[in-house]
Amino acid sequence: MNPPSPLPPPAASPVVLRRLDAVPDDDGTTVTAQVRVDPADRYLGGHFPGNPVYPGVFLLDLLERAVLAVLPENSRLLGVESARFTTPARDGDTVELSVRVPRGEPGRPRTVRAVFTGHGERFATIRAVFGHQEAP
DSSP, rough: OOOOOOOOOOOOOSOOOOOOOOEETEEEEEEEEEEOTTOOOOTTTTSTTTOOOOOHHHHHHHHHHHTTSSSSEEEEEEEEEEEOOOOOOOOEEEEEEEEEEOOTTTTTTTEEEEEEEEEEEEEEEEEEEEEEEEOO
16 A cells, blocks of 8 residues: 655635534543534535535544544544445534544554534444654
C-alpha cells in the first residue's frame, strides 16, 4: 500500500460547532460534539431542493474535526472504512456526535467508530482511520 499523498491546506468548514467536549481516561478519549442543521444554510437549499437533507459529507467533516481535536499535530483522516446513513438529518435538527478515540502508539493509525444521533434517532454510523502524516 502506498503512503497517503499530502493534502492541501483545509478550506474553512461550513459546519458550525455548537459544542465540542473531550473526556480522557486510561484507554483513550471520548469526544462529543453538537451541530444544529440551520435551515438558512446556503448549502442546505441545494441538497435537495424541496426536500432538504443535511449533507453526509458534513457529518464526515464534523467527525474529522472532533477526532483531530484530540490527536497529535500532523494527524489526519486516512480513510473511511464504512459509512452508513440511516435517517436523514433535516433543517432544524440537532446532530450529536459521539466517538471514542482509543489511546494508541505514536505514529500508528487509530480506528474510530462514530455515532451521529438526534431527536431519538440514529442519523449515521461511520468507521474511519486516523493517523500521522509526515510533513512534506
